[in-house]
Amino acid sequence: MELLNVDEPRKSLVNVKVGQGVRIFNFVNAYGCSIDDNSKIGAFVEIQKGATIGKNCKISSHTFICEGVHIEDNCFIGHGVMFTNDLFPRATNPDGSAQTEADWKLVETFVKKGASIGSNATIICGVTIGENALIGAGAVVTKDVPANTVVAGNPAKILKTL
Numbered sequence: 001m002e003l004l005n006v007d008e009p010r011k012s013l014v015n016v017k018v019g020q021g022v023r024i025f026n027f028v029n030a031y032g033c034s035i036d037d038n039s040k041i042g043a044f045v046e047i048q049k050g051a052t053i054g055k056n057c058k059i060s061s062h063t064f065i066c067e068g069v070h071i072e073d074n075c076f077i078g079h080g081v082m083f084t085n086d087l088f089p090r091a092t093n094p095d096g097s098a099q100t101e102a103d104w105k106l107v108e109t110f111v112k113k114g115a116s117i118g119s120n121a122t123i124i125c126g127v128t129i130g131e132n133a134l135i136g137a138g139a140v141v142t143k144d145v146p147a148n149t150v151v152a153g154n155p156a157k158i159l160k161t162l
Contacts, residue, residue: 054072148162
């Protein structure tokens with residue numbers, strides 16, 4: 001992988017490990033993350049530090065991949081998918097002081113090989129989406145999704161096994 005340290009008006013990629021054949025479109029904000037071979041990152045995507053994207057993934061426009069999200073090979077992430085990494089987010093501490101990185105606990109999320117997540121889904125941190133699972137558009141995933149299953153709804157529920 002190549003390490004990019006670029007800051008352009010249309011695209012911000014700072015300390016990003018980028019594999020061979022990766023395609024990154026305009027207005028992407030990525031920093032301190034890794035994107036493996038032949039993955040495609042759509043416009044207006046943000047990928048935060050420590051996030052990992054495997055090989056042959058397609059990340060559609062307007063998606064937010066926060067710190068602690070790990071997407072394995074051959075995954076599809078639809079438009080506007082939102083990942084979270086904090087179960088109890090707060091801007092300030094009880095004493096009114098602004099929170100820093102030391103004041104919260106990172107909760108990781110794992111998207112296993114071949115999984116697909118539909119547009120506008122929200123993935124609450126701490127879950128694992130199993131291999132080849134399919135998340136319906138607009139779903140809110142609050143629990144682990146078994147491999148080879150289809151889930152949809154709010155909260156997401158299993159509809160069928162593939």
